[in-house]
Amino acid sequence: MRMLAVWVVVLAGLGQAVWASPEFWRHEWPRTDFETTSVENWVEILSGGPPKDGIPALDDPVFLSVAEEERIEGTEPVIAVEIAGAEPRAYPLRYLTWHEIVNDSVGGVPVAVTFCPLCNSALTFDRRVGGRVLSFGVSGKLRHSDMVMYDRETQSWWQQALGEAIVGELTGMRLDQVPSWMESFAEFRARNPQGLVMDEPGYPRDYGRNPYVGYDSSKRPFLYSGDPPPHGVPALMRVVRVGDRAWPMDRLAREGEIREAGVTISWRPGQASALDTGRIAEGRDVGSVRVRDAQGRDVPHDVMFAFAFHAFWPQGKWMLGR
Template identity: 50%
Template sequence: MRTRTVVGLSTLAMLIAACGAGAADSDDTTTSPPDETTTTSPEPSQPDDSADGLSALDDMRNPAFPEPLVDPDEIISGGPPPDGIPPIEAPQFISVEEADEWLGTEEPVVYVEVNDEVKAYPVQILIWHEIVNDTVGDVPVAVTYCPLCNSAVTYVREVDGEVTSFGTSGRLFASALVMYDRATESLWTHFDGRAVVGVRTGEQLEFIPSPLIGWADFKEAFPDALVLDRDQTGHSRPYGENPYVGYDNPDTNPFLFRGTVDDRAAAKQRVVGVNLDGTARAWTLEAISDGDASATNTDVAGAPIVIFWRAGQATALESELVVSGRDVGSVAVFLPTVDGQDLTFEAREGVFVDDQTQSEWDITGKAVSGELAGTTLEQIHHLDTFWFAWSTYQPETDLIEG
């Protein structure tokens, strides 16, 4: 496999604007009284006795830690201190109707659906905070977003059965967010949910699917969902603005990336990545997108999957305003099986139709008409991300190009 070395170059302005904004926090701590669109998260656990006060934030090379899974020298400062990019700790939510007043049609949102509860997290907020510690369907979750590797990943925020919360460490590994848990201050990689340095080294967080989707498609599919409120984050930020103007450009290098890039694709080529049973496969955006919608029937590790792509989502990382980025579309990946029957799909006039029953499906995997109306396909965890990040964390990956 041929590789090339990339030295990340960026402007100081990007670093200051996106990473060093912690000093601009609002002093306004007023919160609204709880109502039907306000939820609170359970109290995170405090540092436990097993940590003995050890912190990977303070000393990544402490000999009392298990052997690190990555070289600590490769975990580098991104500029801000721990929580200098402040996570949202007590998220407040509003209705879809209220959020529609300030979200554009193609704006990207991350959505999480657990136990019949659905919440949306607009990227115009996540881009400034990177982590939201929340609860969805009575499950404690950490919704994470890394602008530098263009990926959204959600985890169950429990370690050894204990609820914890996660913060931003101010550090990067392979140009990707490195988190820390508040119970032991171990360091975890956003991209794959592993503890790589500290007391918890080797432990793995549980994934929860959290696709990126355009706002218009989301509100049509989930009109009764809750949406993270940008007016009650506890911080003052220019929500809606993109501090990474021009970053989503395949002809430029990733920021603070010191590794090597598999040169089967450009470092910032957009890809969709799936790992099933240890088999990793990625598709370039061009391989799965066509017209206003497309369906890709394929497999990973011998298991059938279907990839839906539909136009109508802006990239958050191109223009000065999140809503103004070019249309890169929304991607969803599913197990195409209903009641033991394998389905195959095609796209027709912006919707997805299965060949077996001619039922019509939306981008969220719900059958909206036909014999299977009301049925929902099982989501498969996937990543919409840049090639340099996927190929670093999944070096044995296959790549399917368009």
């Protein structure tokens, strides 16, 4: 079974997932204030296999001009970050699949560019919170299959999908989301011929390979025991989340453009799935999405799996159309 390879890679030979509890985790996290938390049910938090920093976040990445980049295929997905006063930057998923967080600074804004493969959630956050600049690492924990990040300054735990601290000193604090979007490298390059693309990190990884072969075609998410999405929406259908609303990707692909709830969501083909075939560049076409407001400004959003939207926004509104 090809999904077996997914579990072997994710668990990294560490065996079955371990149920979390404050008592169990204190030895690994001696500086984390477990008495301060918004988590009501600790069994929601599991070990995904790798330990703290077993998936190494990146700091101060190096960039190339798009004209210099020759390794990345045009269909490969990147996270585009465009901030006034700085050259647009592309963060390839071929690297973020293996590192999940990049701590960077763009146009004077300290940002964390994040990607949770198990939820297909790609979010960029402003790292400034309460008058200080935080830096983030990968905790190795999952909640509803979504990455739990941590900040190195207070060792607080943060839910990636929410951008909110859920355990520790900073519990209840939220990160401001910076508009960013996933698109093909070819699309980024055509729009930004003077843009920059993150260079290959200096780690021994098979960059360009997808360790989660067939994941977005599976029936059930990994380490998720919550309810399935309503309305018959498949658990691993991609949805575009804006606030507490979700638009299914099949509707977007069918209609091309949707104007609802104060936003315009456009879809175009050309971006390969990072969670399909063994080589990311060969993944099936899942298309690219942009979300803009009435003034044409980019709107913070996420393209995540339906089960994750339902888990974190159980009362959210499903924009199913007619």
